[in-house]
Amino acid sequence: MKTKILLKESEMPTHWYNVVADMPNPPTPPLGPDGQPVGPDALAAIFPEEIIKQEVSSDRWIKIPEEVREVLRLWRPSPLFRAHRLEKMLNTPAKIFYKNESVSPAGSHKPNTAVAQAYYNKQAGIKKLTTETGAGQWGCSLALAGQMFGLEVEVFMVKVSYGQKPYRRTMMRTWGANVHASPTNLTESGRSILAKDPNSEGSLGVAISEAVEIAANRPDTNYALGSVLNHVLLHQTIIGEEAKKQMSMVGEYPDMVFAPCGGGSNFGGIAFPFFADKAAGKQVELIAVEPTSCPTLTKGTYAYDFGDAIGLTPLMKMYTLGHDFMPPGIHAGGLRYHGDSALISQLYNEGLLGAVAVPQTETFESGVLFAKSEGIVPAPESTHAIAAVIREAKRCAETGEAKTLLFNLSGHGHFDMTSYDRFFAGELEDYEYPDEAIKESLKHLPQVG
C-alpha cells in the first residue's frame, strides 16, 4: 500500500497557475479612498515591479524563475500522502490524501511565496524587507527567504505573541532577521498607538501599519505580505499543481479539496489548480474551512473594505466581518483575519467555491486523531481542514460513498504545543460569533467613493 507519493526534483512545476485566466468575470479592482481603481503605480512604493505585474496579470501561466526553484528545492516538491491509517481509524470507504507542506524549514506553506517575493525584491535592488507577524509563521518564512537571497528582514511581531511565543522569534533570529515587539517607537503608527495606550499588546493590524510605513518611506526597503493578495496566492499554486500530478501518479482525482482559509493563500494554493479543471467542466468541490469564531466567508458580507485594521490599504472587494472586527484569541492565529482574498471572495460569491466553519475543540480533537493515526502533529490552522475532512469521511462511512478527499496539511504544530496542552486540560472554548456582533462591526464598512 503506497503511502507517500513523491515527485522528482525535475518534476517540480516550472510555472505558477493564475486563476484569473479562468475566472468567469474579471477580478474587481482595488479602490483608493476616492473610490477610483488603484493603479499599479500606487503599489510601487512598497512592492517591486515584477510583483505588481503579477498582482494584475491575467496570464494563465507565469514562469517560476530558476533562482526561486533552486531555493524551493530545499524542500520541494513536497510529498503527497495517502492517509491509510486515518481512513482505517475512521472505518470509512473514503480515500483520504494530504499534501504535506509542513516539510519546509519554517514548518508551513508560507515560504513558497516568501522565497519568490525575496527574489523579486533582490532583483529590483532592494536591500531590506519589512513585514508583520502574529504567532511568527510568516515572519519565520520571510526571515528564511531573506537569508537565502542576502536581504535584511525586519519583522514587527505583535507584542503579545513576542512575549508568549519566544520560539519562533528565536527562529527568525537564527535566520538573521531583526524582530521587534509591535507597537514600537520606530514608526508614526506605533507611536500613535503607544501614545493612546503605552501598554498596548499590539495587533496584526498595527504591526502591518508599522511595516508598511517603513517600507513606504525608504527607497531601499519594501514590504512583503504573506497572504490575501493575488501574487501571494499565485506563488502558492505550486502546491495544487504538484498535488494534481501526484494524484494522477496513483490514478486518482479528488471529489473534494479542503484547506484552511484565513487570508486565503493556503486554500488558494491547493484549490486554484483544481479550479482550472472545474472551469473546464470537471466535477470537483473546493471547500475553504474557517473557524466559527472568525466566519468570514460563511457569515461575512461581500463588500469593499480595508485590508488592515487601521485603514491604510486600498479598499478590496471581499468577504469581510468589518476591518475593525476583533476575532477572539483562538489558537489558529493564521485564521484570525477579518477579510479574505479578493479572488477567493469573488469565486465564492459566484458559487464556484464552497466554505464551512468548524468550532475550535472539534479542530483539536481532529488534530489529535490525525497525530494518533498519521503521526504528524498538525498546526492549529491545518486541523481545520482535517476536521472538515473527518466530517466528510464519517458521512461517507454512513452512506457507503467511496469519495476521494484531498486536503492541505499546511503546517506542523511543533510551536503550538501549548495550545494542545490547553486542549487536553479542557480549557479551550468554542466561540460562535453572534450575528448581532457581526452586524455591528459591518456598520463600520467604509463608504466607497
Place this chain on the structure above:
Amino acid sequence: MKTKILLKESEMPTHWYNVVADMPNPPTPPLGPDGQPVGPDALAAIFPEEIIKQEVSSDRWIKIPEEVREVLRLWRPSPLFRAHRLEKMLNTPAKIFYKNESVSPAGSHKPNTAVAQAYYNKQAGIKKLTTETGAGQWGCSLALAGQMFGLEVEVFMVKVSYGQKPYRRTMMRTWGANVHASPTNLTESGRSILAKDPNSEGSLGVAISEAVEIAANRPDTNYALGSVLNHVLLHQTIIGEEAKKQMSMVGEYPDMVFAPCGGGSNFGGIAFPFFADKAAGKQVELIAVEPTSCPTLTKGTYAYDFGDAIGLTPLMKMYTLGHDFMPPGIHAGGLRYHGDSALISQLYNEGLLGAVAVPQTETFESGVLFAKSEGIVPAPESTHAIAAVIREAKRCAETGEAKTLLFNLSGHGHFDMTSYDRFFAGELEDYEYPDEAIKESLKHLPQVG
C-alpha cells in the same frame, strides 16, 4: 544541481545490517555482578524474545518485518541532501551530503528503533512499554510507536526537563502516552531517591531505574531503550543503508562519515553499513562526534561498567567516564551519557572508528551557519556532526582536497529554541572536562567478578 536524492518506498531496505558479522573479533559479552556472562534469559523479564535474539545475533542481515516497514513508510525512506549552499558559504571544494532524519513525526532518528521495538513487544503479547526520557526525544518516539501498534506507553521523564521542557511532554500525550515526572512514588527506585531528597530534580539514571523496575515486575509490561544496546543500533542501520543507496544514485561514495555520538545509535545507524565496506577493504573514515563536556570516546577508559547511574544493569565493556560521572547541563541532552555502545567501543578500541570532541559554542555556531545556508534549524545533538564537518570542509578549502563528506542530520531543533536563545545571548559555556575529574569518577568503576 540536484539537491535532494530520494528513494522510492519500494527501495526502502528490507533487512537491517548487523555489524557483528563483519567485526574482526566477537563482541564482548555483558557480565553479571558475579563476573559471568549474562545469558539471554536474564533479559527476558524486560525484553521480548525476538529483541533478545537480535541482541546476541551474529547474522549479517536481519529481516525487517513488513508491519514495521509499513509504519516506517510514514516518513521513510528519508531524503539525502547535497548541501550546495553550505559548501558555497564555506567556499570549500569538499562535497557535503546529509541524511535528513528530522523528517520523522517525532523529529529525530529515534522512531526507527521505537517502531521495531513496539512491534516485537506487541507480537509477544505485551500490553505496555515503559521507558525513561530526558529532554523527551526518545519518549516522543516510543509514544508514537506505541500508538501505532496499540500499546500503552508509560514514560518517566527527568523532573527538571518535565518542568522546563513541557512541549515534548505534551507531544507524548498527543500520541496517548502517560508521562510522569521522575523520581515518582510509583517505584522503589523513585521512593528511595525521594526519601533522601524530596526535592530531587531527577536524572536519566534514576528514570531508567524506575522504568526498568516496573517492566521487571509486571508480566504484561516490558521496557524499551533508545540507544546503547546492539538491537537498537541494528534498527538504526536503515539510515546508513539508505544513505549508501542514495550516494550511489549520484555516483558518490563518502571519504568520511560523521554523526553525533552519545549512546551510539545515531552514529552506529549511519556508520555501520559503511563499516561493512571498510571491513571489505574500502577506504572510508567513520567519525563519532561527541561534546568536550562528555568526552566518552576521546577521554574515557575502555572497561566494564554499568549502563545506568545506579548499577542495576549488567556490566558492559565500553568506553566510559564512570557510571556516576555527571556531565554538565549542556544543551545536547542526547549526548550526555557516561558510556557508549559496546559495539562502537570495541571497534573504536581496535582503531576501526574515529572520534572527535567539539565544544558547545562551536556546535551552535555551526548550527546557525547550517540554518542560514540549508534552512533547517538542527537539533543541538546534530550540530556536533555539523561542527566536525565544517572543520573538515574548511581544511579542504585550505588544502584544495575535494573530499566527499556525509553526516547524519539526526533531528531538528524545533524544541530546542531556548538553547539557541541562550547561545545568541552569549550565555553558553564551553565545558572542557578536567582530566583529574575524569580520573576521579573512573575510580568508581565496578570490580569485575
